[in-house]
Amino acid sequence: MVRSLHVVILYLLTHLGLIFFMFPSNIIASTQQGHWLPILIGIFVHVLFLHIYMKGLNYFPGENLISIFSGIGKGAVILLLVPVLLYFFIITLITVRAYSEIITLVFLSFTPLWAVTLLLLIVSTYVAKNGMETVLRTGLMLAIIFLPLFLFVFILSFQNVDWRYFNPVTPDLNFLTSRSYYESFFVFSGGFLFLGFVQPYFSYERKYIIFSALLLIPFFIFSVYIPILTLGQATASVTFLPFVVIADSINVSWLMFDRVTLFFLLSLISFMILYISLVMCKTILIINRYVPSIKPVHLLYILSSLLFFLCFLIPDWKDVEKLFWWNTLLRFYVFIAVPLSIYFWGVRKRKGKHETI
């Protein structure tokens, strides 16, 4: 079934959910001026690997990542699929933990963390339980409900912008040595691996995905630049969630709601729930292939209860950051190795075919 729209929307939503929280502060911390360069480099790398990945997948029509890797051999499974599995597990853990912290920080300051974590996990487990197709359909529904709200607040956030803060515009290359720059790559690498998992259920046209990646560019840039243009680098760098602060300072007298941040955050959190369920779904798909004796639904329950308890082993934000940093190495490995190897095997497979003909 060709359903490009669903895949495109899932791609857009998961990235939007990732962009607006930690990414701005990571980029702002990574350099003092000319933030456009680190962002554009990130986008370039993202689109490049996205293209390679999709091109590689194209050589294996109707197959997903798991069947491709297990078709290649045991080495590929151990060297590639196991890290991917580990990576998925850690990012689910980090995402659940970080986002429940953000929710309590921003608007549920009196609610205990476990309640927020539980809700995040229950909803995403429920979505993931019904499989990849449901995740894709839910994406469409969330887009209809929340995307207009999100765009409304995004446009409003230009309210206090002073464009002159764009200067000094010349970038320095310090960001290449900055740890937070490499941490910021989670937005570029976190979302697109799912394209290798939707295949048997949904198929898509490559050009639409590339097109939607280009559509994301303004969001990548302005998520960082709106805080800078409003507060200036010196002030923006001392805020923890710069974009949320900006959303909080939007003043709209004709709107009956006092704080539009709530709409903004809840839209993004719903996108994040979708993201969590997507990653869970992928994790279960991988495990199920090698441990078929346990029912996937039971696996999912085990996984989410494990996540719930592991969340309590991370007591404070410093530890979240530590975990985030450790995961960065794994992330780069997965981000680079998976697309390249798929492409490489794809080309080889085609060549092999030609030779036999």
Add this chain to the structure above:
Amino acid sequence: MKLFNKNVIYTFAILLITILPLTGCWDNKDINHRLLPVVLGVSKIENEYEVIINLPVSNAGKIESRIVSFKDKTIAKAIDTISRNLESRVDLLHVKLIIIERGAAEDGVKDIIGGFMRSREVSPKALVAISDEDINVLFSKLKDTIGLVGSTTVDFFEKNAGWDPDIALTRVWEVYRGIHSYTYDVAIPLIRSGDEFPMEQIGSAIVKNGKMVDQISPDETLLYNIFKGESSSGEIEVMEKATVRIVNNSIHHKGSFHNNQPFLKSKIKLKVVILETRGEPSLNEIKKELNQALSERFNIMILKTKENKADIFGIGQFFRRELTRKELKNWRTKYYTNLKMDIQFNVDIQNQGYLITS
């Protein structure tokens, strides 16, 4: 499809259970057990902050206005103590105006504003004002004249209510930006209680890096607002020969460097309507007089801010292209004091009312 198979029932039950944590019943406080002050007063007495709020308290069916204050090491602690000693919890979620006593403002508002930015309870878009007199006096007088220091007090600053173009409008996040920014300082409205009016605007405080260093008059504040591009329509200018009302204003700046000296050329276009005249001045005379009065006032104000090294106009913003970040850091001390300004007022008289002036 069977509608009532086991799975559907299970899922439905689980979904129903999730409603329970959603109610937040373990620490829920109903709205009638919460007090939501709109105006918050802060003063500083010897390293201790005094927080003062005016609350509506219902007493035997009647709603009374009560002023409560408490002194403690930090603002959060003071509010917490007020909360403890009242029958309801005090929530700062709806604070729209923060009035800081002059003494505290001169000492520096960095910690106060930083606290508000950090906790997120107080919205960063809340307005900030500085009280020229003892904050207790201001609050009790305001309570006497308008009943409750609440939304009516905020209306003085609301654009869709009592705001006038000679009142500086400054929000918490702008003050916070002024503390850290290299090129932005802020002007904060300076208020005191009056005998005839509940609240009098006596000008604006120049706040540099979070510290009040000087003040400007309401007339100067008007120019400050015009310079910032804020609409000044409706404002009345009185001169020797005529009284005019500004109906439209626009501004254009151009910054350049001459021998390491910043040079700013600003053109301000004003459209005015003549309201009253004294004698028989010609249109040109009126234009000239207005032009002169405004430029003079502006130059005096610029001198004042230069002396204080406080760039409330954000003039440094126009030179961001020319300066590096390191140089921008010294903008206030090294460049701003050296600034040369050429300000031109372009006055258009849009109409003269029902009478003709030649």
